Amino acid sequence: MRTGLIALVVVALAGIAFAQGKPDLSGSWNLPYTPNMAKGIGELPFTAAGKALYDKINTAYDPTGFCLFPGVPRINNSPFPMRVVQTPSSVVFLYEYMTTFRSVPLDVREHSKHIDPTFMGESIGSWDGDTLMIDTVGFNDRTWLDTAGHPHSDVLHVTERYQMTDANHIAYDVTVDDAKMYTRPWSNHRVLERLKPGDRLMEYSCDENNLDRDQGHLRPGPTVVPFNNR
DSSP states (O other), X not given: OHHHHHHHHHHHHTTOOEETTEEOOOEEEEOOOOSOTTTTTOSOOBOHHHHHHHHHOOTTSOGGGGTOOOOTTGGGTSSSOEEEEXXXXXXXXXXXXXXXXXXXXXXXXXXXXXXXXXSSOEEEEEEETTEEEEEEEXXXXXXXXXXXXXXXXXXXXXXXXXXXXXXXXXXXXXXXXOTTTBXXXXXXXXXXXXXXXXXXXXXXXXXXXXXXXXXXXXXXXXOOOOGGGO
């Protein structure tokens, strides 16, 4: 039985490229569209403040409609692909969505002492065996976690795990920890698939043909039907 298990692991790893002894995530990957991170989880563990804020969210008034960066983890919830460039000292994520990027150092052990809050936060990475771990803090509170409008605050702490299961798939797990909005951390899991040969990232211009913004579709208004109930 043990011999058979070892054989299966060897076969699974046979197609995975390695760089400096670590799985090489380099290449282009499809991001499965995840508009509602709570789907399959049920009611999220809101604090009273978090629930009150979520109940006021109008998903017709989406910050990304104004071309604001989506933040993390929402950048990985989009239906647009990304390209990964991995080196011994960093992993760079190049996103088609919003034509933006994340540069994650692998040779930094601690976050900066004083972080200016940003949309994408400050990320540092490390390896836990064959799994890439990314720790991100330092967010502003001007983004949502997903299209459903799940809120976060400026104390948001996001932990991501990227583990190649074979040459064409990455198991992706993201954990949200925000004591102002949620009573405990919660996680979402999905699988990233390598882009098919011949496919590539395309140009993305948020300003071009932005009908939601230019025709006044984006505006504050009464609370809409919660996304979870659609």
